[in-house]
Amino acid sequence: xxxxxxxxxxxxxxxxxxxxxxxxxxxxxxxxxxxxxxxxxxxxxxxxxxxxxxxxxxxxxxxxxxxxxxxxxxxxxxxxxxxxxxxxxxxxxxxxxxxxxxxxxxxxxxxxxxxxxxxxxxxxxxxxxxxxxxxxxxxxxxxxxxxxxxxxxxxxxxxxxxxxxxxxxxxxxxxxxxxxxxxxxxxxxxxxxxxxxxxxxxxxxxxxxxxxxxxxxxxxxxxxxxxxxxxxxxxxxxxxxxxxxxxxxxxxxxxxxxxxxxxxxxxxxxxxxxxxxxxxxxxxxxxxxxxxxxxxxxxxxxxxxxxxxxxxxxxxxxxxxxxxxxxxxxxxxxxxxxxxxxxxxxxxxxxxxxxxxxxxxxxxxxxxxxxxxxxxxxxxxxxxxxxxxxxxxxxxxxxxxxxxxxxxxxxxxxxx
Amino acid sequence: xxxxxxxxxxxxxxxxxxxxxxxxxxxxxxxxxxxxxxxxxxxxxxxxxxxxxxxxxxxxxxxxxxxxxxxxxxxxxxxxxxxxxxxxxxxxxxxxxxxxxxxxxxxxxxxxxxxxxxxxxxxxxxxxxxxxxxxxxxxxxxxxxxxxxxxxxxxxxxxxxxxxxxxxxxxxxxxxxxxxxxxxxxxxxxxxxxxxxxxxxxxxxxxxxxxxxxxxxxxxxxxxxxxxxxxxxxxxxxxxxx
Numbered sequence: 001x002x003x004x005x006x007x008x009x010x011x012x013x014x015x016x017x018x019x020x021x022x023x024x025x026x027x028x029x030x031x032x033x034x035x036x037x038x039x040x041x042x043x044x045x046x047x048x049x050x051x052x053x054x055x056x057x058x059x060x061x062x063x064x065x066x067x068x069x070x071x072x073x074x075x076x077x078x079x080x081x082x083x084x085x086x087x088x089x090x091x092x093x094x095x096x097x098x099x100x101x102x103x104x105x106x107x108x109x110x111x112x113x114x115x116x117x118x119x120x121x122x123x124x125x126x127x128x129x130x131x132x133x134x135x136x137x138x139x140x141x142x143x144x145x146x147x148x149x150x151x152x153x154x155x156x157x158x159x160x161x162x163x164x165x166x167x168x169x170x171x172x173x174x175x176x177x178x179x180x181x182x183x184x185x186x187x188x189x190x191x192x193x194x195x196x197x198x199x200x201x202x203x204x205x206x207x208x209x210x211x212x213x214x215x216x217x218x219x220x221x222x223x224x225x226x227x228x229x230x231x232x233x234x235x236x237x238x239x240x241x242x243x244x245x246x247x248x249x250x251x252x253x254x255x256x257x258x259x260x261x262x263x264x265x266x267x268x269x270x271x272x273x274x275x276x277x278x279x280x281x282x283x284x285x286x287x288x289x290x291x292x293x294x295x296x297x298x299x300x301x302x303x304x305x306x307x308x309x310x311x312x313x314x315x316x317x318x319x320x321x322x323x324x325x326x327x328x329x330x331x332x333x334x335x336x337x338x339x340x341x342x343x344x345x346x347x348x349x350x351x352x353x354x355x356x357x358x359x360x361x362x363x364x365x366x367x368x369x370x371x372x373x374x375x376x377x378x379x380x381x382x383x384x385x386x387x388x389x390x391x392x393x394x395x396x397x398x399x400x401x402x403x404x405x406x407x408x409x410x411x412x413x414x415x416x
Numbered sequence: 417x418x419x420x421x422x423x424x425x426x427x428x429x430x431x432x433x434x435x436x437x438x439x440x441x442x443x444x445x446x447x448x449x450x451x452x453x454x455x456x457x458x459x460x461x462x463x464x465x466x467x468x469x470x471x472x473x474x475x476x477x478x479x480x481x482x483x484x485x486x487x488x489x490x491x492x493x494x495x496x497x498x499x500x501x502x503x504x505x506x507x508x509x510x511x512x513x514x515x516x517x518x519x520x521x522x523x524x525x526x527x528x529x530x531x532x533x534x535x536x537x538x539x540x541x542x543x544x545x546x547x548x549x550x551x552x553x554x555x556x557x558x559x560x561x562x563x564x565x566x567x568x569x570x571x572x573x574x575x576x577x578x579x580x581x582x583x584x585x586x587x588x589x590x591x592x593x594x595x596x597x598x599x600x601x602x603x604x605x606x607x608x609x610x611x612x613x614x615x616x617x618x619x620x621x622x623x624x625x626x627x628x629x630x631x632x633x634x635x636x637x638x639x640x641x642x643x644x645x646x647x648x649x650x651x652x653x654x655x656x657x658x
Contacts, residue, residue, distance in 0.1 A: 268607060275450055282446055286439040293431045
């Protein structure tokens, strides 16, 4: 082939790729679905509030103050969201390190979820920063702040997002029909996975370590120097419960993308994950008991906060653990799913008890998030689901792993 | 009494040590309980899946080719090929009657129905692994048990003079590949039964654990006709390769 022909074919390929990308931007499926009808107004309202927040400052839309600088956006979006995203590192550990290959079909969707969760929920961190432009400082070295846990969290978040992006990137290369890039990225996966797992174990606990300095502010039943360990252990069952919960919805909503065989296989995987959850919860319970004994705070159990603490432990750790065990024994998928939902509620409670509810628990004026903070939180969740859906409908995430896509030109023709 | 030292168990963290010891003692029985088979598999007639696989895998003699639709063939030195139903299928169904057997002299093509396995009105169609002309049929095949050591010698259905052996044999499985495939089919069978029982609300005595449990031999025997139809689609028709 002459040089001119090579250049011409490269140009034609680039052109067809652009046409393909443009065709992929078009919406697929029905526009007026119940989910869209609910989510679109909330997203629009959320974006308006975010705009006001950056224009007028935090005080205009939040109830945050000098004494309570971290509210719902940190407590829920960042701290809880990152625990929920823990499924990605647990599952990649199971598949790539423990070699439990049967979980491989759900790795891609879980990693995608993890990546998006970090991108959006950790991205929500920006909203909460009084001077968001300073977020770049720990990276460019204007002021590294190496003595702060935030330095570790900032770098970890950034590197982990990169690691999950690399883990997911073969799917993007398949989508774009870039075989060579796919092979190179695939080769990087195992490195990215191990790097990602290492980062995760550290920053899941690092998030808890952020609250170590709030020793006098957090209710004594929740404050302990072992918060980092509790955050790490609970992220194992939080992440897997999210995989069970989200996977059940994904496999139902995008049912046509999943083969009958994979549907059956997925049900089987749920029991495996339920078992890991039950084991991690068992260890977590003993840790909680150990810490309760260590801190010698049992007198507080008879107070109102004590009842709230017991509700969190009995209702949202012991109960779901028993349900997970029964679901395994009885082969009951519904029980597993109920247990997963209870676990997720329990994690939300636990993280909010530390960051919002039990934070400044004895203050005369308590922090209660404004409706605008709640709307922004919902808007971020909905935007993440929109992006997730966009990716699922286009890239080979739920469909078979190694099935290679048709040439781009075929797809354009089909799309047209 | 002056030498007596009062030890405060809280100050020495005694209870913490006790909690840690209790955890270490509890984790083993907890994990064993979690991994023990569920109550559904407590039937004494349930044999372990590992035994069943061992029996099947060990019983595939050299020179036997398996078709993914669960039939087999073996080329005799005379040039005739024995054709039959594999013992995976027969282990799943238990003893069956063969109906709609073809006659001597019939010409068959790979993928043609060569027999129907029948049991109490429930049926499974079996396809030919090769093309050729039927030289003999074995009316006594149903007397041979799937676990017999002479299954491949006595349990054949037809002797066929193959017409396209070289090409067709390339699509069949043998040796290590055949063994791996049979193992995978057993795993699939476990999933299949677990899923089918849930789907039809049917709860037979001998069921299979979804995760690492045991599989009953002749499990299909206990299921209703709908599940036989699904079995045909999942394990025989879906595996057809032209």
